[in-house]
Amino acid sequence: GAVVSQHPSRVICKSGTSVKIECRSLDFQATTMFWYRQFPKKSLMLMATSNEGSKATYEQGVEKDKFLINHASLTLSTLTVTSAHPEDSSFYICSARGGAASPLHFGNGTRLTVT
Amino acid sequence: AQKVTQAQTEISVVEKEDVTLDCVYETRDTTYYLFWYKQPPSGELVFLIRRNSFDEQNEISGRYSWNFQKSTSSFNFTITASQVVDSAVYFCALLNYGGSQGNLIFGKGTKLSVKP
Numbered sequence: 575g576a577v578v579s580q581h582p583s584r585v586i587c588k589s590g591t592s593v594k595i596e597c598r599s600l601d602f603q604a605t606t607m608f609w610y611r612q613f614p615k616k617s618l619m620l621m622a623t624s625n626e627g628s629k630a631t632y633e634q635g636v637e638k639d640k641f642l643i644n645h646a647s648l649t650l651s652t653l654t655v656t657s658a659h660p661e662d663s664s665f666y667i668c669s670a671r672g673g674a675a676s677p678l679h680f681g682n683g684t685r686l687t688v689t
Numbered sequence: 690a691q692k693v694t695q696a697q698t699e700i701s702v703v704e705k706e707d708v709t710l711d712c713v714y715e716t717r718d719t720t721y722y723l724f725w726y727k728q729p730p731s732g733e734l735v736f737l738i739r740r741n742s743f744d745e746q747n748e749i750s751g752r753y754s755w756n757f758q759k760s761t762s763s764f765n766f767t768i769t770a771s772q773v774v775d776s777a778v779y780f781c782a783l784l785n786y787g788g789s790q791g792n793l794i795f796g797k798g799t800k801l802s803v804k805p
Contacts, residue, residue: 608793618780665732679736680734682731
């Protein structure tokens with residue numbers, strides 16, 4: 575079946591540094607990818623929608639300059655957390671689908687810890 | 690307003706018991722999809738089922754079954770003869786097609802603990 579690979583699974587970084595998270599669709603072309611953030615004991619919150627070749631659409635309250643999203647190809651989207659703060663520590667999950675009627679497939683998530 | 694409510698925050702059962710996870714949704718759209726995902730302790734989300742708004746047939750897959758009732762805006766998930774490996778957080782989600790691409794709206798999840 576369709577597989578979405580997310581890398582890295584865990585990352586620890588220092589405050590002020592940037593970290594990049596990759597989301598790849600392995601056996602299908604993902605026209606749309608979504609980035610979610612999961613706070614402890616809370617649901618997944620959509621951060622942004624990424625379409626290949628165009629700018630991402632961010633949800634209200636999500637800082638565009640802090641969470642940079644690039645969807646350069648039909649199989650790869652990246653989320654870069656810039657100038658990371660301890661408050662950015664969270665679990666980030668990407669998802670991808672081939673078309674509007676296709677089910678979403680999720681990556682395994684990235685546990686980000688900012689010290 | 691579009692919303693998914695999973696009223697049960699945590700459920701604990703003993704192995705072999707049946708358990709039903711509730712999901713109630715709100716949407717103004719006539720075309721939408723409903724999903725269930727499983728999130729085991731390792732964190733990844735596992736797709737379980739997708740149901741479109743025009744198909745109210747109940748579905749059974751092994752020990753899993755789903756009951757979709759548009760009249761009550763519910764999409765409940767039942768695990769029969771639960772096993773320890775079923776322990777996870779289960780999310781119900783709604784996907785609307787009101788916009789050009791739709792966003793997946795999650796409920797807050799129900800944490801299921803199955804004890805031996």
